[in-house]
């Protein structure tokens with residue numbers, strides 16, 4: 001498998017809103033913790049080290 | 063009662079009076095690695111002089127956790143029975159976050175294995191057993207209170223300058239094996255640099271004696287409620303001695319921390335008041351190695367070649383596997399049965415293994431002692447997730463345990479055969495009649511035939527193995543027969559389902575030439 005970089009999530013607007021809602025009222029540290037857990041949970045869900053490496057590279061691109 | 067350390071006898075070496083003839087092998091350092099090295103060579107008919115600056119075994123428990131492979135090596139050297147007799151076998155590791163258990167590992171016991179996955183025993187016992195065996199062996203000349211102060215490494219030989227209580231003398235050796243530990247004098251006098259990472263975190267390590275009913279399991283805590291540091295480890299050793307490692311942080315003062323008025327209350331918080339303190343020390347981690355382990359006639363092994371952070375038991379076990387790898391190769395070179403290039407394969411294989419150990423140790427160290435900021439964040443969130451999601455439990459890293467490296471090789475293989483016993487891996491043990499395959503393999507190269515006839519006419523001892531359930535699982539897989547070529551260190555060199563005599567003889571040549 002390779003990293004999907006074309007549109008793949010139908011409810012992206014909903015997800016964005018729910019992601020921001022999840023952070024509402026959280027302190028800076030709590031937000032950081034939430035983000036970190038999300039990354040870990042999603043990484044496990046993806047379940048493919050090569051895909052995750054591509055994602056890391058894409059995120060790191062300037 | 064703390065361990066009673068006896069002093070071994072010092073005898074003035076002959077070289078003080080008249081120059082000694084050049085020796086085949088001189089080993090510097092009689093720690094576990096140097097002692098095992100001398101014994102392994104002696105069992106192969108190679109004499110050695112073994113020098114140590116001290117006259118006692120290691121102080122404190124140090125390396126406590128010995129792996130199945132180490133036990134197999136110690137068995138070949140004749141001391142495993144003593145280790146099994148008093149050591150504490152264990153197979154379960156429990157990891158807690160605060161007071162909640164978040165990750166449990168069971169290394170299991172398979173009826174196909176003679177040796178347990180791990181036995182805990184203090185390093186001083188291992189050294190005592192090895193010293194006794196060494197002193198009994200006529201081919202080993204063990205010299206206590208012989209401190210190496212300088213080394214001249216030539217192309218044909220190495221020259222050592224040695225200091226004794228009766229003055230200095232010199233020795234010449236065809237091969238010098240540097241087993242003189244993390245602060246190796248040989249390494250320093252040859253201007254060789256250690257490369258890698260040093261960590262500033264300080265850990266308190268203590269041996270405590272107590273009548274307690276803690277199970278023989280490894281207990282590790284992140285952020286324990288009973289200790290103000292980031293982690294704690296409690297593990298049972300031989301006798302009623304327990305090992306305690308407490309993380310102190312970066313700024314701890316080593317001198318103050320080992321004072322009784324400071325250390326006793328710390329330990330009381332963990333185990334209560336009923337214990338006796340046998341030994342305490344404060345240490346920091348390093349994860350470093352030499353770029354090369356073979357420098358002409360000087361070869362480095364054990365901590366002199368590589369040092370790793372302790373959680374994962376890679377120091378002592380890695381060192382014994384260096385011995386295992388070098389012994390047969392050096393013996394074959396010295397006895398004219400193999401070209402000197404065979405020694406290059408020691409460098410290649412053990413560097414590969416050291417890198418695996420370093421990678422694992424650095425990962426565990428970062429998990430245990432994360433830097434403030436994002437490292438701390440992710441570490442803490444893995445621990446938090448482990449409490450609520452199963453997937454995160456194995457992500458918790460309290461040290462990954464030493465497994466024998468599978469050496470890289472392009473040797474013949476067959477996909478029908480199981481991965482466990484692929485070329486480069488240590489041949490797995492299996493019951494054979496009333497004994498074990500590992501014992502039948504011994505310390506020589508061997509062709510092992512399962513359900514077939516080994517090809518005739520090859521210059522290698524052959525073994526027709528009994529085929530049983532374990533053998534089928536570990537050596538046959540989806541095939542009904544197989545032929546394995548196994549090295550003298552019990553590493554699988556090559557294997558076939560249908561073997562052509564020509565292919566087998568080519569693999570045999572590759573074995574003695576140390577080809578990848």
Ligand SMILES: Cc1cc2nc3c(=O)[nH]c(=O)nc-3n(C[C@H](O)[C@H](O)[C@H](O)COP(=O)(O)OP(=O)(O)OC[C@H]3O[C@@H](n4cnc5c(N)ncnc54)[C@H](O)[C@@H]3O)c2cc1C
Nearest residue numbers: 091093094095114115124125210242243247364365377378
């Ligand atoms: C406090 C502490 C805790 C540890 N805990 C663990 C652990 O939990 N698990 C683990 O796996 N490992 C642990 N280790 C590491 C483990 O002890 C080493 O990996 C192991 O001892 C390496 O064996 P070695 O024979 O290579 O070196 P060493 O045991 O260091 O032996 C070197 C020998 O060389 C001799 N020597 C040194 N210089 C000279 C010289 N110039 N001339 C002559 N002789 C010399 C010394 O006297 C010594 O006997 C610990 C180490 C320490 C210090």
